[in-house]
Amino acid sequence: MATDNRGIPIPTIKRFPSYLRLLKGYRDEGMEMVSATMLADELGLKPIQVRKDISCTGIEGKPKVGFTVVKLIDAIVHTLGWDNATDAVLIGAGHLGSALARYEGFESYGLKIVAAFDIDQQKWGAKLGDVPVYPLTHLQQYLEENHVNIGVLAVPAVQAQEVAEKLVACGILAIWNFAPKDLKLPPRVVVQRTDLATSFAVLSAKVKRKMAKEDLLDEDDEW
Numbered sequence: 001m002a003t004d005n006r007g008i009p010i011p012t013i014k015r016f017p018s019y020l021r022l023l024k025g026y027r028d029e030g031m032e033m034v035s036a037t038m039l040a041d042e043l044g045l046k047p048i049q050v051r052k053d054i055s056c057t058g059i060e061g062k063p064k065v066g067f068t069v070v071k072l073i074d075a076i077v078h079t080l081g082w083d084n085a086t087d088a089v090l091i092g093a094g095h096l097g098s099a100l101a102r103y104e105g106f107e108s109y110g111l112k113i114v115a116a117f118d119i120d121q122q123k124w125g126a127k128l129g130d131v132p133v134y135p136l137t138h139l140q141q142y143l144e145e146n147h148v149n150i151g152v153l154a155v156p157a158v159q160a161q162e163v164a165e166k167l168v169a170c171g172i173l174a175i176w177n178f179a180p181k182d183l184k185l186p187p188r189v190v191v192q193r194t195d196l197a198t199s200f201a202v203l204s205a206k207v208k209r210k211m212a213k214e215d216l217l218d219e220d221d222e223w
């Protein structure tokens, strides 16, 4: 089984969560084996693509039978590194931050938001689900005392760069940035920006193409 996901193409990594959702459904229905063709049909992919993706996990299928569902789930989870829960701190306990902190589903992806920080004193001492909210001034001490590598950024865009630099100065290795701001940080820091506007732009474009009856099947980025 693959021990890390270095070298795995990003589109494959992006497809893995969809495989997982499907496979977990099959597992819950009591299905033991699944073929690449079946996965491909469900997800609108080509079987050869599915086989290539699965080969990145190191799992081998049996000819004409396919893959063992639970083994494939374990292999994908392991390849994604989701079997080791990763602690994260959240900065910005506003509308979006609260929703992220309260979302229990992240734990099945191996992400656990353990504490939130905000400059608004009315939020200090509150809990977002199980996640306590602390003053931003406590961030450094918290990170010194707790082994946390990821920061989730949900502050207004104008604050994002300054807060990100603070996180980096405290030793954070990766930032999941929800603020609409391109952060300028040292290359050793991994930054992933998530923007619903981007997804919506893709959705709108696909709707327009669909309406123009363009064939979407050969699109590289269907995900």
Ligand SMILES: NC(=O)c1ccc[n+]([C@@H]2O[C@H](COP(=O)([O-])OP(=O)(O)OC[C@H]3O[C@@H](n4cnc5c(N)ncnc54)[C@H](O)[C@@H]3O)[C@@H](O)[C@H]2O)c1
Pocket: 091, 092, 093, 094, 095, 096, 097, 117, 118, 119, 120, 123, 136, 154, 155, 156, 157, 159, 163, 177, 178, 179, 180, 194, 195, 196, 197
């Ligand atoms: N990625 C997306 O798709 C998406 C979706 C919605 C919102 N957003 C972005 O997320 C961010 C938060 O949006 P929101 O609707 O939750 O806003 P919000 O105003 O409800 O929350 C922002 C929070 O950040 C806190 N804050 C401000 N400056 C801070 C600082 N320097 N340090 C720590 N905390 C600070 C505020 O006190 C507040 O609690 C914005 O940048 C918004 O544009 C992104």
